[in-house]
Amino acid sequence: MARLILQLDNIFKSFNKKQVLNDVSMSLYQGQITTLIGPNGAGKSTLAKIILGLIKPDSGARISNIPLKVGYMPQKIKIDPTLPISTCRFLQLANTSHKACNEALETVGIRHLTATPIQNLSGGELQRALLARAILRRPNLLVLDEPVQGVDVNGQNELYNMISILAKTLDCSVLMVSHDLHLVMSATDQVICLNGHICCHGHPEQITQDPAFLNIFGKTTAIYAHHHDHNSHDEQVEVESHQRENVCSHD
């Protein structure tokens, strides 16, 4: 069994009396990619922030027996255009040398953008720059919040490949937050399906057969690898919210 990096035990969290996380327990292992999946408002980002140590749970424990070094790739980043800052300098904010920054940019394939102002990067380039900053400090836990947002389908595949290679070369535990499983599938060792509580979890093949998963995401998304009809996907999320009651009674 791979080494345990971080364990969450019976996490509860509420905001303004609304229960967001309800008895969530999970484990993250070295060298494994875990995908956290769930509809909007399922508590994915809250759970990620608890894992990152940014917010404290109301109750429950966050346990790690090793010195935790976390790399984080936020969903998006908003830097005011009045701040003159190059991509390289942006990476250097993580307390590292110029050389380490250029190496990280090389790894994610945007070495040529090192002197470019960070605000001038395209969506895909910015995601790579964020990924580069996340891996800079050689983390043993890498948390990626919707890492392919705003990236076209080809770019998404490239990014996912890059992430699975990085997980191996860094030999760290990767937690990916996603609202969409079909592209992540091949790169994932463990899937956790969250909807306030953990509805189901396991290997991706196993998850896609799980009735709780099918109820939330529908058969189409699970079966067709290249499903990107956003309208019908939105409808599914709608349907899912009506069905939420009986979906969650499963667990």
Place this chain on the structure above:
Amino acid sequence: MYVAMIDFLLYALLAGLGVGLVAGPLGCFVVWRRMAYFGDTLAHSALLGVSLGVMLDINVNITVTAIPLIMALGLVFLEQRGLLSLDTLLGILSHSALAAGLIVISLLPDVRVDLMSLLFGDLLAVTKSDLGIIYSVSAVVLILLAILWKQLINITVDPELAAIEGTNVTLVSTVLMLITALVIALAMKVVGVLLITALLVIPAATARRLSQTPEQMAVAASIIAMTTVVMGLAMSWYIDTPAGPSVVVSATFLFCLSLLYRKQLN
């Protein structure tokens, strides 16, 4: 007579340069972090500070610093409670402080406060002891900015990433707010309550067009702010205009020039 004239002009110049020196880098943070409205709120509360000081017969230098500091801490507290958006909160506090300050002034039995000089600055009334205060506070502010520089840039770029990488975001941003309150209390003497934000924002915005790094922008903003002080005073001296507004108009003039400069580059 001539010597006295030179004296007060020299004091005004030195005071303006001292404030301009810190207004540069601090103004950069105001621009980067979109804190202009925050600056206005603190400035308005400084007016309340002056009037309360006069009414309660406390040293005005103390109240004019204390009230914006309390206001800044109050804002940090209220923002974290998250009851109202920061924008709304600032809208309430800013204008309430201005209104309360004006009412307190109107209640003072005889006119012991020159309202115009509070609103638009009274650079030519700066004394030797004012200069001492301006330069010691400026020194403290510059040292704090230098020590916290890296963390300040980090939380400005992204507070979450900064927190994960080990920066105490709450501490650093609170210090920044307190520094801003201090500088606003200082700058009140130079450009007055209503024009302080201009002295912070315009030189920084001008410097943006000339800089490639945050450090270059901070230094450029400082130099530009000091230049505008000199220009404003010269204008005030030669065509007898009020000093504070003259400084701000000079800053605007330099900003317009910087727009042309960029065009030439392209």
